Amino acid sequence: MHRTDKIRTVKIKKVNREAIDITTLYFEDETVRTGEPGQYIMVWVPGDDEVPMSISGIDEDGLSSITVRKVGITSETLDAMQPGDRIGIRGPYGNSYDVIGESPLIVAGGSGTASLLPLVKAFKSKGVTPTFILGGRSADNLLFEDELLELLGEKLVISTDDGSMGFNGYASGYAALLMDENHYDQVYTCGPELMMAKVFQETERRDIPTQASLERYVKCAVGICGNCAIGPYRVCKDGPVFNTEMLREVREEFGISHMDASGKNVRVNH
Amino acid sequence: MNAAGVLGMSPAILKRVYDSGAGAVVTKSLGPEPRKGHPNPTFIRVEGGAINAMGLPNPGAEYFVDEIKELKEMGVPVVASFFGGSVQEFADVAYTLSRAGADALELNASCPNVAKEMGMLAADATNIEKVTQAVKDETKLPVFVKLSSNVTNIKSIAKAAEWGGADAITAVNTVKAMAIDINMRRPILHNVTGGLSGPAIKPIALRCVWDIAQAVDIPIIGSGGITTGEDAVEFMLAGASVLEVGTAVMTHGFEVYKGINDGIAVYMEENGFKEVKEVVGLAQNR
Secondary structure: OOHHHOOEEEEEEEEEEEEOOEEEEEEOOOOHHHOOOOOEEEEEEOOOEEEEEEEEEEEEOOEEEEEEEOOOHHHHHHHOOOOOOEEEEEEEEOOOOOOOOOOEEEEEEHHHHHHHHHHHHHHHHOOOOOEEEEEEOOHHHOOOHHHHHHHHHHHEEEEEOOOOOOEEOOHHHHHHHHHHHOOOOEEEEEOOHHHHHHHHHHHHHHOOOEEEEOOOOOOOOOOOOOOOEEOOEEOOOOOOEEEHHHHHHOOOOOOOEEEOOOOOEEEOOO | OEOOOOOOOOHHHHHHHHHOOOOOEEOOOEOOOOEOOOOOOOEEEEOOEEEEOOOOOEOOHHHHHHHHHHHHHOOOOEEEEEOOOOHHHHHHHHHHHHHOOOOEEEEEOOOOOOOOOOOHHHHOHHHHHHHHHHHHHHOOOOEEEEEOOOOOOHHHHHHHHHHHOOOEEEEOOOEEEEOEEOOOOEEOOOOOEEEEEOHHHHHHHHHHHHHHHHHOOOOEEEEOOOOOHHHHHHHHHHOEEEEEEOOHHHHHOOOHHHHHHHHHHHHHHHOOOOOHHHHOOHHHHO
8 A cells, every 4th residue: 555545643843824814834744745736635633624735835844834724623723733733644645736838827815825835836946937916815814925925026916805915806807917918828726716717717718728726525535435526527636736628627516516525516605 | 337435426427437337327325314424534545445434425315316317318327325214214215216217226234334223224134124125115126235244144134135125235335444543542534433445355245245146046236345357257256247346446546447347358258258147156156
């Protein structure tokens, strides 16, 4: 059996508070170190739950990280973690972003920024500096702003829903404006599904290849239970990164409905 | 076919299973009411397979009626797996699923991960006959009864299902098991115990099929760790005429169905068999 699927108990080595409700937890694991931008791990908090989390940092001085936004019991437990506390992890799982293009545009919303930071670093190591829209509800909710600024300089632009910083409005709206003014050969997006669906609408209108990282209720993470299905795909195994072709195939569900724990289709509401 | 509980949550995924080479598809086990199932961890890979304790998550039989219709419209033969909390509930759900247009029903009498009245009904011969009979009274469809290996005498249970009117026996469901994390010093699965599947249970499942073949005259659907054409042929030689494949999707992807089909074809060709029925139960005539 490959080590990927085995639960490893890792100690939290370092904690970084990114925003009021967002925290990055650093840990050491030789298998996660081999992960690719866009992949995720299953994080086990004994007694609470096991949840899929994007890898937000890959092998930085030997450490990897996840970035957690407080949304429920499990994320609250993770948010309160201190160095020395332990979590169980398995993975990395899923496909990854295809790092292609000379002039990419990246559209990040809220905690979706977590999976896009490693993508930016992958581009930088290829000598490409992508344009990056960092979106959030307000100036207090922007993730990795300082680190992104250092990596991207003026290629980093900000949009906030309440207009407290940067562009006043949704990141998807800002993306549409930028796409009108500039040429992009690949668009990447991760964040609230309604935002990503809007971004995809805009890129389809302009015929720009797109990669979006989707989220569903993941249970097995190895592609056999089917609970994370969208169209003919399993988000846990065929995804989480969906390219234009895949997004077109799931257009009846993407941004519209998802399966809950029981397998019932419910409306996507954020 | 895919084993129940594997990839059976939505029509589009089941269509993909069918397109991959399965002769028919089996839905997730459907009950009278929507169930969320157990919290995660519900699944953990172990040496030789995986242990799961999903806890019968399903949107309810009534909800799935449209999904079955959708599959039928796409030309996919559908076996609806189902369960209930009482004899009456089993019968009611069977009725609902028959109306939906399923081609056959698989009575899940052996889920190891839920309360006894719902799951391990199959441990008792009297109950299994009663529930099979009640279901058969509500439907004209073929009814397959899925059994557990976690019983003292699987022959008598299978016989009881046959007496109740079962059209086939599916053998077997997952085998009760668990895993402990030594660093956390606690069971990994939220439900503590779960069902073991995959190559680790293949010899157990094979023995069950062998025993059942000696006890009943109805067809047997073999299930448990089948991954290759060779595995499939073993089950056929023991007495299975249909096979369900689940955990192998974890290691081999959707391609596993075609791989098994091809493997069976090669075996038949090399050994001069023309039809599957020539192979079924052949090892029993030793």
